[in-house]
Amino acid sequence: MLKNKIVIITAVAVTIALVIVLVLTAVGFKSSNTDAQKAPTFVVKRGPLTVNVVESGTIKAREQIIIKNEVEGKTSIIYLIPEGTRVKKGDLLVELDASALIDSRLDQEIKVQNAEASYVNAKESLAVAENQAKSDMDLAQLTLEFARQDLKKYTKGEYPNELKKTQADITLAEEELTRVRDTLKWSQTLYKEKYISQTELQADQLSEKKKALDLDLAKNNYALLVNYTHQRNLAQRKSDVSQAQMALERTQRKARADVIQAKAELKARQAEYQRQKDKLEKFQEQIGKTKIYAPADGLVIYATSAQGGLFRHNSEPLQEGQDIRERQELIYLPTGNSSNAEIAIHESNLKKVTVGLPVFVTVDALPGRKFTGRITHIAPLPDAQSLWMNPDLKVYTTQIFLDQKDNAVRTGMSCQAEIVIEKHADTLYVPVQAVLRIEGVPKVYVMNKTQFEPRTVETGLDNNRMIRVIKGIEPGDRVLLTPPLKAAGVDYLSKTKQPDVSAAIPAKTTSKKRNRPVKQQDGQ
Known part of the structure; x- marks a missing residue:
């Protein structure tokens, strides 16, 4: 009986446990399904999609005269x-304001008069140049004689005296060192017998070292004199003689050229006189340009x-x-009445834009009118002024040729340009926030029954709101607008913050720079 009761109780307990597990599983499954159903999604559509870039800019005249x-x-x-x-x-x-130029013209008139006086003075300078040439030659000859005497004085007197002095210094230093060493030897004997203190012994030792250094210094002075100082002084004296000889030769040549130089100076003064007159005429011309x-x-x-x-x-x-x-x-x-539009393309859109693309331009001062054009030039480098104001902002100046000629379109007017990059009549598209890259591969999360599963897709260009999907999904698929970001290497294709779900299919958009409503495009 007892065994039967135990078996029955065990069976009942197992049954209850199984029921609890099944109930918990059902509740968790239902909760998972509920979370999946609550996640924001987008139903894949097939329809028209326009890939465009909208930028603000300024109207420029195509043909104009620049007054500088x-x-x-x-x-x-x-x-x-x-x-x-x-x-x-x-x-x-x-x-x-021409007042400064008028004052300068008056100063220049004075300079013209001074230049004329210099021209006259140059005529009188010729005679002075001849006298100066003779004086310069006499001085150069005297300098040469002094240089020769200095060389003889050094080799016969100064150097032998210095040599004897250094040799005498060595002899005296040797004798002093011998004397000090004898004294030190005697002091060491007295120190052993305790007749002198250690301090007195150290003083004698220090004296011996000093005399040894004095001897080394005397020997070094002797070597320095013989090997370096004498060689330098001798070379200097010989160089002085050589330089004096060349100076005399230059002076003689200069004396012969002084007369010619005086004539050349006369011509130079005449040219300077003419130059000052030309400058006076230029000041008069500058006054006219005011x-x-x-x-x-x-x-x-x-x-x-x-x-x-x-x-x-x-x-x-x-x-x-x-x-x-x-x-x-x-x-x-x-x-003329032909115009261009100048806009700044952000670097994130640069790869989309090419020369020749069609553009629709609206002018703020002319509401309700739309002009057509095409891109004619894209700057190869970012705008330097924008980099100076914000180093993180890189934009490229772009020129747009407007097809229409209208006198109402004036230089300096603000405008907005819509660059049409691609226009698809029937294609698949999803919001850009639904697509992310996992290890460089674009993927979307598609609803499969009660769960979302990643699916690889091939994408085209986007218009910052919708992105074209070439293959990988079908119309009617539900894609997750908030894909998980914990996967390795995940980046939104738009490389911006995740927008709200309500922004997935907005009715209107605004310009990035001017906060003005823009007409809704296909697929936007």
């Missing part, structure tokens, strides 16, 4: 024609206005009283 300051140095504006004025050829555009007239008919546009945009080179508008430098651009005078 041709006055040298720095000057200021005292009159400036109002911007937007339509001028005729010959109208006064700018008048610059008034700038229109070389042709056109519309006045200040250079500072035409250089507007995100990276204006001169934030201060052109105005009266402003200081300007030489060769500075002042006014743009468009001579």
